Amino acid sequence: MPSPPPLLRKQLKIALIQLASGADKSHNLAHARSKILEASKAGAKLIVLPECFNSPYGTQYFPKYAEILSTDTPAQSSVASAIRSGGPPSEDQSPSYHMLSKVAAETESYLLGGSIPEYVPKTRKYHNTALFFSPDGELLATHRKVHLFDIDIPGKISFHESEVLSPGNKVTLVDLPEYGKVGVAICYDIRFPELATIAARHGAFLLLYPGAFNLTTGPLHWELQARARAVDNQVYVGLCSPARDMEASYHAWGHSMLVDPYAEVVAQADEKEQIVYAELNNEKMEEVRKSIPLLGQRRFDVYPDVSKGEIKWEDD
Numbered sequence: 001m002p003s004p005p006p007l008l009r010k011q012l013k014i015a016l017i018q019l020a021s022g023a024d025k026s027h028n029l030a031h032a033r034s035k036i037l038e039a040s041k042a043g044a045k046l047i048v049l050p051e052c053f054n055s056p057y058g059t060q061y062f063p064k065y066a067e068i069l070s071t072d073t074p075a076q077s078s079v080a081s082a083i084r085s086g087g088p089p090s091e092d093q094s095p096s097y098h099m100l101s102k103v104a105a106e107t108e109s110y111l112l113g114g115s116i117p118e119y120v121p122k123t124r125k126y127h128n129t130a131l132f133f134s135p136d137g138e139l140l141a142t143h144r145k146v147h148l149f150d151i152d153i154p155g156k157i158s159f160h161e162s163e164v165l166s167p168g169n170k171v172t173l174v175d176l177p178e179y180g181k182v183g184v185a186i187c188y189d190i191r192f193p194e195l196a197t198i199a200a201r202h203g204a205f206l207l208l209y210p211g212a213f214n215l216t217t218g219p220l221h222w223e224l225q226a227r228a229r230a231v232d233n234q235v236y237v238g239l240c241s242p243a244r245d246m247e248a249s250y251h252a253w254g255h256s257m258l259v260d261p262y263a264e265v266v267a268q269a270d271e272k273e274q275i276v277y278a279e280l281n282n283e284k285m286e287e288v289r290k291s292i293p294l295l296g297q298r299r300f301d302v303y304p305d306v307s308k309g310e311i312k313w314e315d316d
């Protein structure tokens, strides 16, 4: 039997930028840009920023820092295609979009611009939205956080994104033509293995999560979730957090990390600003899939395959 085509077509250097952002949006954008240039100079071809990289993280900040990506979001059309058909937003509407698009083209790298708060005038809704650019600065995909971070851990943390945000409604899988497919989701989304499994069974070699866990759930679940998604799906997983700022109202866990298809943490930051680099290759994935051949051992006669059936690939 001919062997299946490689999931990852050639070696790829990734950079996860654990960025220190503050209250000054223009400074955050300029700083993110300088770090992206630094990662590119170090040879990274896929560069990732953290969740809410243009603002502090917190429900009170979403409206103030929100940007308009599309004035028209027709039903059955993703934001990316709405933007493509309607043209990119103006600089005033989305300075973050323009910074990311320009620096992706300048560095000729794939760029997952963490996430930013998005405002949609037509629906009057806010979203937590990731923008993924190609090496020529074209918007390839967007992902609006599907599972909003609403938790209450008594005496520790209470957080309710849904007080301000509305969820996205799709699974996001991005095709990087030279390399292969990447699944994208945001932070709390990682706790829902279905998104990861669907992306992996549809050919992803890597799952990326810009995220901002905290000092309660970070030590408990950040690495556990990353390694779980990797071991379940035998793919690479990258998590990219903001750096910790103890002056801010939300204290991010940090520890951006890259996990390999064996679920081994191959590179990891501490809590400070830092760029995490790693080399991804197809051999590692092939090796683990041969050694532990889950792929041929699934029992879809006993339980259903979540990657089949009706899956939403487009936002409403």
Ligand SMILES: O=C(O)CCC(=O)C(=O)O
Binding pocket: 051, 148, 149, 186, 187, 188, 189, 191, 211, 212, 213, 214, 217, 218, 221
């Ligand atoms: O799941 C968690 O513990 C943290 C999630 C989070 O911080 C987020 O979704 O932004």
